[in-house]
Amino acid sequence: MKSLATIREGGAANWAFRIAATVVVFALVLYVPTKTGAGTIQTAIEALVLMGAAMSLNLLLGYTGQISIGHSAFLGMGAYTTGILVSRYGWSPWYTFPVAFVLSFALGVIVSFPASRIKGVYLALVTLALALVFPQVVTWKKLSWLTGGGSGLPTKDAQVADTGFNIGAASRGQMQYFEIFGWNPLGDLRKPDNKAAFWYWIAVGVVVIIYLVCRGLVKSRVGRSMVAIRDNETAAAVMGVNLVATKAFVFGISAGLCALPGCVTAIKTGGVSPEGIQSLTVRGAITFLIVMVVGGAGSLWGPIIGAAVYVYVTDITGGWASDEAIPGVLRPFFGWAKIPPSDGIFAVLLIVLMFVAPRGLVGVWRQYSPRIVRVLPRPAGTTGAAPVAIAATITNTHSEGEHE
Amino acid sequence: MSANGYGVDTQPRGEDEVVVNLLDVDDVTVRFGGIVALDGLSFSIEEGHICGLIGPNGAGKTTMFNVVSRIYQPTLGSVRFRGQELLRTPAHGIARLGIARTFQNLALFPTMSLLDNVMVGAHSQGKVGFPRAIFRVGAAKENRETRDFAGDLLQQLGLGPLAFRPAMGLPFGTLKRLEIARALAAKPTFLLMDEPASGLTHGEVDELGDTIQQIRDQFGLTVLLVEHHMSMVMSISDRVVAMEFGRKIADGTPAEVQQNEAVITAYLGTS
Numbered sequence: 001m002k003s004l005a006t007i008r009e010g011g012a013a014n015w016a017f018r019i020a021a022t023v024v025v026f027a028l029v030l031y032v033p034t035k036t037g038a039g040t041i042q043t044a045i046e047a048l049v050l051m052g053a054a055m056s057l058n059l060l061l062g063y064t065g066q067i068s069i070g071h072s073a074f075l076g077m078g079a080y081t082t083g084i085l086v087s088r089y090g091w092s093p094w095y096t097f098p099v100a101f102v103l104s105f106a107l108g109v110i111v112s113f114p115a116s117r118i119k120g121v122y123l124a125l126v127t128l129a130l131a132l133v134f135p136q137v138v139t140w141k142k143l144s145w146l147t148g149g150g151s152g153l154p155t156k157d158a159q160v161a162d163t164g165f166n167i168g169a170a171s172r173g174q175m176q177y178f179e180i181f182g183w184n185p186l187g188d189l190r191k192p193d194n195k196a197a198f199w200y201w202i203a204v205g206v207v208v209i210i211y212l213v214c215r216g217l218v219k220s221r222v223g224r225s226m227v228a229i230r231d232n233e234t235a236a237a238v239m240g241v242n243l244v245a246t247k248a249f250v251f252g253i254s255a256g257l258c259a260l261p262g263c264v265t266a267i268k269t270g271g272v273s274p275e276g277i278q279s280l281t282v283r284g285a286i287t288f289l290i291v292m293v294v295g296g297a298g299s300l301w302g303p304i305i306g307a308a309v310y311v312y313v314t315d316i317t318g319g320w321a322s323d324e325a326i327p328g329v330l331r332p333f334f335g336w337a338k339i340p341p342s343d344g345i346f347a348v349l350l351i352v353l354m355f356v357a358p359r360g361l362v363g364v365w366r367q368y369s370p371r372i373v374r375v376l377p378r379p380a381g382t383t384g385a386a387p388v389a390i391a392a393t394i395t396n397t398h399s400e401g402e403h404e
Numbered sequence: 405m406s407a408n409g410y411g412v413d414t415q416p417r418g419e420d421e422v423v424v425n426l427l428d429v430d431d432v433t434v435r436f437g438g439i440v441a442l443d444g445l446s447f448s449i450e451e452g453h454i455c456g457l458i459g460p461n462g463a464g465k466t467t468m469f470n471v472v473s474r475i476y477q478p479t480l481g482s483v484r485f486r487g488q489e490l491l492r493t494p495a496h497g498i499a500r501l502g503i504a505r506t507f508q509n510l511a512l513f514p515t516m517s518l519l520d521n522v523m524v525g526a527h528s529q530g531k532v533g534f535p536r537a538i539f540r541v542g543a544a545k546e547n548r549e550t551r552d553f554a555g556d557l558l559q560q561l562g563l564g565p566l567a568f569r570p571a572m573g574l575p576f577g578t579l580k581r582l583e584i585a586r587a588l589a590a591k592p593t594f595l596l597m598d599e600p601a602s603g604l605t606h607g608e609v610d611e612l613g614d615t616i617q618q619i620r621d622q623f624g625l626t627v628l629l630v631e632h633h634m635s636m637v638m639s640i641s642d643r644v645v646a647m648e649f650g651r652k653i654a655d656g657t658p659a660e661v662q663q664n665e666a667v668i669t670a671y672l673g674t675s
């Protein structure tokens with residue numbers, strides 16, 4: 001395979017690319033709250049929530065190979081923890097994040113123990129049961145003293161001023177605005193009724209935290225042992241990987257992280273109920289799966305790209321309920337069915353991707369970008385020159401494996 | 405089996421020199437439903453030796469490896485490593501004791517690069533667990549060290565140029581060699597090799613024999629070698645154990661085992 005250019009990992013060109021990519025991401029993140037309206041900001045929050053959920057699922061499924069169709073329940077744990085603590089006990093929403101993480105982590109670890117004995121389809125079914133049971137439990141009449149039953153919990157009215165959360169109202173006179181030449185990089189926080197920008201930054205914070213945790217894990221000895229479990233469990237155990245403990249921890253971390261976007265949803269939606277927040281029903285769990293797979297399972301940026309694409313497509317096609325709203329060429333394909341067009345588009349995209357790029361959109365990038373620029377990894381080893389090779393002949397054997 | 409009161413089996417050698425066995429397999433029985441894969445198998449391996457384990461197909465050699473790796477639980481018997489009962493150690497604890505192995509039919513991590521495969525091989529040497537990985541305490545340093553260590557091992561086994569290739573799709577012989585590199589990454593003192601020569605040409609088999617002796621000397625290893633290439637086993641082994649139908653049929657120096665009636669019968673298939 002020929003490539004137009006070859007650069008060195010960690011070299012100047014590589015750094016230039018990294019910096020450019022970082023600048024683009026920063027610009028996008030800043031653009032939304034400062035230059036767009038509340039509607040776009042709300043959509044962006046949905047995308048961020050989906051990113052967070054898909055990234056935590058990716059840790060478990062993409063990297064460790066343990067399927068879960070139950071992550072909506074963990075997101076629900078987060079949403080309900082925030083809902084209950086804020087509306088029933090008057091907590092500041094800030095403090096509900098760590099509590100939600102811990103509770104969901106514990107639930108994840110509990111689920112992992114039966115899960116570490118079962119595999120594949122059976123694990124899928126057990127986690128699916130979790131997703132199906134969760135909305136039943138929280139709407140259960142006998143639990144309505146806690147969860148509010150079928151009508152759910154309000155979180156909006158309960159965001160009392162002194163929690164520091166009712167940003168518009170409370171911050172007048174308290175908050176120092178951070179302005180550069182009249183431009184407020186945090187967005188329109190000043191308007192008393194525009195909390196969207198504030199929630200947006202909370203969602204960004206959650207996604208950044210999840211990303212950093214995932215990155216730290218994946219690029220370490222632990223991350224290698226996770227992929228080893230995915231690739232070959234027996235071999236992983238022989239290398240010294242404690243299968244039960246590793247799976248329990250990954251399950252716990254994945255569940256705990258998935259609760260955080262749940263907290264964001266509870267704050268943003270202003271109420272918590274299975275009807276109000278679709279992501280905490282089994283539909284949510286399936287959406288996380290699709291987003292992760294379309295973006296690229298087992299890659300750090302896959303779920304981020306997948307969620308962005310998913311929400312973008314959903315947003316564009318959201319108004320396609322009537323024929324007139326659909327752009328000309330596409331009209332014959334949409335508008336006739338009751339389901340949202342984005343579902344159809346993603347179903348087709350999923351099938352196509354499974355055939356042409358099972359590693360998702362990031363997989364496509366990984367496959368084709370070396371045709372343009374190939375990044376040479378840093379050489380591994382303490383010696384530049386090859387040490388006395390124990391087996392000289394083998395160098396000939398594997399030449400058949402090299403088709404550069 | 406001779407227990408000396410310390411739970412350590414010993415063999416007398418010379419005048420009053422006593423050699424502690426590295427591995428003692430004592431009366432091990434493994435059943436799969438009706439099949440008796442190992443039937444009261446007993447043998448010992450002396451430290452520093454290359455011990456050949458031979459036997460016709462289905463004799464139970466791989467099963468023996470899987471018992472030592474704690475993949476199969478024997479119904480009876482005991483396996484002691486440096487006098488310590490292995491059957492009380494969980495599968496993931498074996499590598500930490502200094503025992504590494506290769507697999508007959510390859511058990512690599514196909515989506516990982518050769519380098520990463522070897523880095524996973526060093527798992528038991530590492531220290532960074534979940535909390536340290538999340539908060540990045542010493543993770544980068546460990547990565548750098550493990551990466552260099554693995555890179556050196558690949559170089560040494562002649563796999564350096566392939567370090568960044570995924571293991572999937574490379575020739576069988578190359579992957580067999582990768583298995584050796586990955587096993588050595590655990591810094592073992594005891595290496596079990598299950599048919600390392602399968603898939604190699606005749607010339608390469610001879611090279612492999614030299615390789616095994618060299619790594620034994622360089623890394624101070626004791627080796628248990630399962631192999632069907634008789635000339636190689638007989639030329640590099642210090643001792644050979646022959647088995648058939650899960651039982652030991654002969655045990656001794658290569659010359660002794662080659663002359664053994666039972667071994668000849670087992671291999672010629674007459675009975």
Ligand SMILES: Nc1ncnc2c1ncn2[C@@H]1O[C@H](COP(=O)(O)OP(=O)(O)OP(=O)(O)O)[C@@H](O)[C@H]1O
Nearest residue numbers: 436439441459460461462463464465466467468508
């Ligand atoms: N997991 C298993 N389940 C059922 N039977 C098994 C299992 N593993 C091994 N056996 C049986 O145990 C016996 C010994 O098999 P084993 O693989 O140990 O032989 P081997 O000496 O390694 O043979 P080869 O030289 O062909 O590799 C065989 O009869 C085999 O069918």
Ligand SMILES: [Mg+2]
Nearest residue numbers: 465466467508
């Ligand atoms: Mg075998």
